[in-house]
Amino acid sequence: MQTSVHEIAEGVYRLSTCVPDAVPGGFTFNQYLVDADEPMLFHLGPRRLFPLVAEAVGRVMPVERLRWLSFGHVESDECGAMNAWLEAAPGAEVVFNELGCMVSVDDLADRPPQHMIDDGTYQLGGHHMRALLTPHVPHGWEAQVLFDETTRTLLCGDLFTQVGDGPALVHDADLVTPAMAAEEMFGATALTGSTAPTLRRLADLEPRTLALMHGPAFAGDGAAALRGLADAYEARMAQGVAA
Template sequence: METKVTEIAPDIYRLSTYIPDADFMFNQFLVDAEEPLLFHCGLRGLFPLVSEALSRVVPVERLGWLTFGHVEADEIGALNSWVAAAPRAKVAHGAMGCLVSVNDMSDRLPVPLNDGEVIDLGGRRVRRLETPHMPHGWDAGLLYEETTGTLLCGDLFTAIGDSPALTEQEIVGPALAAEDVFGATCLTAATAPTMLRLADLEPTALGLMHGPAYTGDCGTALRELAAGYAQRFERSQV
C-alpha cells in the first residue's frame, strides 16, 4: 500500500490510501496555510504511511489543527498519534462531539466548534458545518474551505473501489450503489434537506473521504444525491 498526494484545489491536498483487500479507499485532507489543518486523522494502522505522505508537503510538527467529521475509527483512530507527533496542533471538533466523546478520547483537550464557526488558518478559512446524523453520527459535521470553495464532505458520496484522484465524471450513481450495499446513511426527514443546504453553497470542489475529489457541477451532484436519499426515505415509510 501507499498514500498518494494530490493537490485538489490551491493549497488543499488529498492524502489517499487504497486498501486492495477491502477494495476501499481512505482519504484525508491537508489544508496548507500558516496553521496547516488536517481533516480526518485516519485509521491508526495507516498513520506511518499517511504521516510520511503529509511530510512531503509540510513537516508534521508544523500542523496547527487536527479535525474530523465524526467519531469513527477511520476518522479518529490515529488522533493521538498525530497529537504526539504535532505538539502545537489544536484538536477541534463540533461542540456536541467534544462533550459526548472527544473530551475523553483525545490526549489533548479539544476546541469545541459551533455550527458555522470559522477557523482562520492564515491564508485559508475553514467553516464547521453541523450535519447531525448525516450521513451518520450524532456529532457529524463537515468543513467548507471558504477561499477556494472546497467542501470536505466526509462520507458523502462514498464509493466502493479504487478511483482517480480528480474527476468530473458522475459520482451520484456509485454513491447510491454503495449506499444500497452498506446502508450507512441515517434516513431521516432531515437527511435530504441537510444535503440541499450544502448544495446552496455551490462548492467548486468536493473532497470525498471514500472516492475521487470531484470538480464538476458540485451543487447539482449534491441535489441529485439528496433526491436519491429522499426516495429511499419515502420507501422506508411504507
C-alpha cells in the same frame, strides 16, 4: 499499500490509501491537508495507517507544522490516529463540535480539544474554514463537515462514499450512482426527515470541489451533485415509508 498525494485545489491536498481487501475492488481512505499559515488535517485515519499518512504529509510539509486536526464524526477511520498526530505535532490541537467533544473527544484526546460552533468561521491564514453541523448526515449524532470558503472546497466526510480505487480527481462525473451502489452494500446512511434538507443546505454553498473521504475528489458543479444525492435519498426514504 501506499499513500498517494494530489493537490485537488489550491493548497488542498488529497492523501489517499487504498486498502485492497476492505471490500471487493478495494476501498480508499482519504485525508485532506490544508496547507495554510496554520495547517489543518481533516480526517486523521485509523491508527494502522498513521505511518503511511504521516509520510505523505511529510512530502508536503513537516508533520510538526500541523496546527489543527479535525474530522467528520467519531469513528476509527476518521479519528483513530488522533493521539498519534497529537504526539507527532506538539503544537497541534483537535478542533471539533461541542457535542462531539462532550460525548467522546474530551475523553479520547490526549490534549483538550477546541470547540467549533455551527456556521462558525475559522481563519487558518490563507484559508477561511466554515464548520457546518450535520447530525446523522450521513451518520453519527455528532457529524459535521467543513467548507474551505477560500477554494470553495467542501470537506464532505462520508458523503458520496464509493468503492474501488479510481483517479484522484474527477470532473463533473456522476457521483450519485456509485454512492447509491455503496449504500446498497453498506446501508451506512441514517435516513431521516432531515437528510435531504441538510444536503440541500450544503448545496447552497455552491462548492466547486467535493473532497470525498472514500472515493475521488470531484471538481465541477458540487451543488448539483449534492442536490442529486438529496433527491436520491429522499426517494429511497419514500420507498421505505411506503413499504
